[in-house]
Amino acid sequence: MAKKPDARPNVSKEDLLKYYREMLLIRRFEEKAGQLYGMGLIGGFCHLYIGQEAVVVGLEAATKEGDKRVTSYRDHGHMLACGMDPKGVMAELTGRIGGFSKGKGGSMHMFSKEKHFYGGHGIVGAQVPLGAGLAFADKYLGNDNVTFTYFGDGAANQGQVYETYNMAELWALPVIFVIENNGYAMGTSVKRSTKSTTLYGRGLAYGIPGEQVDGMDVLAVKAAGEKAIAHCRAGNGPYILEMMTYRYRGHSMSDPAKYRTREEVEKIRTEKDCIEHVRDLLTQGGLASDEELKAIDKEIKATVNEAAEFSKDSPEPPLEELWTDIYA
Numbered sequence: 001m002a003k004k005p006d007a008r009p010n011v012s013k014e015d016l017l018k019y020y021r022e023m024l025l026i027r028r029f030e031e032k033a034g035q036l037y038g039m040g041l042i043g044g045f046c047h048l049y050i051g052q053e054a055v056v057v058g059l060e061a062a063t064k065e066g067d068k069r070v071t072s073y074r075d076h077g078h079m080l081a082c083g084m085d086p087k088g089v090m091a092e093l094t095g096r097i098g099g100f101s102k103g104k105g106g107s108m109h110m111f112s113k114e115k116h117f118y119g120g121h122g123i124v125g126a127q128v129p130l131g132a133g134l135a136f137a138d139k140y141l142g143n144d145n146v147t148f149t150y151f152g153d154g155a156a157n158q159g160q161v162y163e164t165y166n167m168a169e170l171w172a173l174p175v176i177f178v179i180e181n182n183g184y185a186m187g188t189s190v191k192r193s194t195k196s197t198t199l200y201g202r203g204l205a206y207g208i209p210g211e212q213v214d215g216m217d218v219l220a221v222k223a224a225g226e227k228a229i230a231h232c233r234a235g236n237g238p239y240i241l242e243m244m245t246y247r248y249r250g251h252s253m254s255d256p257a258k259y260r261t262r263e264e265v266e267k268i269r270t271e272k273d274c275i276e277h278v279r280d281l282l283t284q285g286g287l288a289s290d291e292e293l294k295a296i297d298k299e300i301k302a303t304v305n306e307a308a309e310f311s312k313d314s315p316e317p318p319l320e321e322l323w324t325d326i327y328a
């Protein structure tokens, strides 16, 4: 894990409760998705984000309206964090008409024009040039929006990432490359796939600054996000944030998990969990009582249960939908 930065932003009780609520929503949503998958209500691929919640919640806290985001297949957390309705996300997972892609996209292919969420991409690394393209459009239009392009440590070994770095820096595009370094690409640990384990440092070859951030600490993430955004909005071109994070669940729903020990996962869970961290700040700092937090837990549970009910009650797309939304 990266070292925590010394300078902490001043943080109010309201902000801490907001991060707590948003991270908890993702965690409970993902747990429910895992259950529905086990019950056969969700089919196909499903990659859970549990453990990594502080990354999207911290970065979203630094954004403004108009900023864009694009990510990989491990995307439910990103959708919830940018404000997409949990009902629409869950119904997409169960393949129902009430889903964000009318039940035809599934876990890896959801979009929201309203929330500036550009997917959900199953091809490792493919969203990286797309993110630069989104940033190019904003620069061309002359606004000050920034695009967050998320990808994994495994994707960081893709050639297209470096072609994108080169063009993004050359054209000073307002894009923030967020490497979610969760230590593994499927069953391959970073240590087995590369000798240069500070992945953000590869940007220096193209003139792109960056840094490693404790991605389990939502406050550190937000502070780093603000710094990167300031760099981009000022017209200085791209920035790389390497978020040191960890996924607790398997790569996808079918993962024998033979590449790491239970102890390794348990150690991070107990020592570094992002939600427990904020809970501790709130309770030990005397900012919130257990009752207050329990009330939030209850509220989130109700939201997730409602989403699950909706995702079961919403009908399957009718046959006519086979011929809609097709690019030809």
Ligand SMILES: Cc1ncc(C[n+]2csc(CCOP(=O)(O)OP(=O)(O)O)c2C)c(N)n1
Pocket: 072, 074, 122, 123, 124, 151, 152, 153, 154, 155, 156, 180, 182, 184, 185, 186, 251
């Ligand atoms: C071009 C391509 N190669 C291989 C795969 C199969 N694959 C899916 S996810 C994955 C690992 C990616 O790991 P990482 O970028 O670290 O993201 P994480 O799953 O850890 O979020 C691989 C190899 C794919 N989808 N696309």
Ligand SMILES: [Mg+2]
Pocket: 152, 153, 154, 180, 181, 182, 183, 184, 185, 186
């Ligand atoms: Mg990874």
